[in-house]
Amino acid sequence: MAEPLKALQDWRKREGVSFDDLVAKLRQRGIETTKATLSRAEAGKHPLDVKVATHLRALTGLSGTDLRPDLADLMQVEVST
Numbered sequence: 001m002a003e004p005l006k007a008l009q010d011w012r013k014r015e016g017v018s019f020d021d022l023v024a025k026l027r028q029r030g031i032e033t034t035k036a037t038l039s040r041a042e043a044g045k046h047p048l049d050v051k052v053a054t055h056l057r058a059l060t061g062l063s064g065t066d067l068r069p070d071l072a073d074l075m076q077v078e079v080s081t
Contacts, residue, residue: 004044006067008056012042020057043078 019035026033033052041048053067
């Protein structure tokens with residue numbers, strides 16, 4: 001089981017961004033995911049896909065450690081916005 005993504009949850013609340021909004025923004029970048037997948041990941045039921053986490057990092061400004069604590073070293077790559 002993954003860790004809950006408290007930083008993502010806090011960011012979504014602060015910015016007023018829903019899972020539907022995140023899915024739409026990710027799809028604009030060519031990344032396919034679902035609201036249920038993001039919700040389960042945020043709750044810590046399973047880790048985010050690395051590709052999704054990398055693009056979320058670019059969208060949210062959160063660190064790789066916030067989105068994939070288990071793979072933080074891989075999150076050092078840059079994604080164009």
